[in-house]
Amino acid sequence: MANPDTGSPAWQGMAMxxxxxxxLGEGDWELxxxxxxxxxxxxxxxxxxxxDTEADQSEQFWTERMKxxxxxxAEVDGEAAGIASVGAVADRDDAAQIFGLWVDPALRGSGVATALVKAGVKAAAGQGKSHVVYWVGTDNGRAVAFASGFGFRPTSDRRPMRVVSEDDGEEEIAMDLPISDRIGNAPR
Known part of the structure; x- marks a missing residue:
């Protein structure tokens, strides 16, 4: 999605x-x-x-994952731009967690991540949850800033990173968002 003349993302400089x-429903497993x-x-x-591990998985694996x-x-101009998941939090009936957040690199910083998190918060509220948890690497300043800007606040819950990288560090922190009064107030 890069502009061949400038090398910058094609969407930059254009009206977004x-x-x-x-x-997505179970039938959307291929997408x-x-x-x-x-x-x-x-x-x-x-x-x-x-x-490599997930590419070899069966249709049953993917349909079970959807459940x-x-x-x-997230879509921009009808094209897939990013994904996120909303699921249960162990030992917390009042909360859902947002995980697996990914945005196409050409669209990072364009609002796609915010739209996905906002939709995740609405989905959690629709499930009767009062909080949303989002785990971020303690050394990932961009992720911490993004979550904080959305209204998530750090908790004392920490865990070792499942995948250690220079960007994220060796530890994750759970950030918590009370959603009872945030649905309409989250950043746009």
């Missing part, structure tokens, strides 16, 4: 199209699979799973 986010595999290929250090958590797809 509207970002839409939709929930989710294709975007998930793009994410694993483009950002291999951001996920516990690998592209375990709510999968969200």
């Amino acid at each position: 199209s509207e970002i839409s986010v939709r929930a 989710y699979r294709s975007v998930r595999l793009r994410a694993l290929e483009e950002s291999p250090d951001a996920f516990v799973a690998s592209h 375990r958590s709510q999968r969200l797809l």
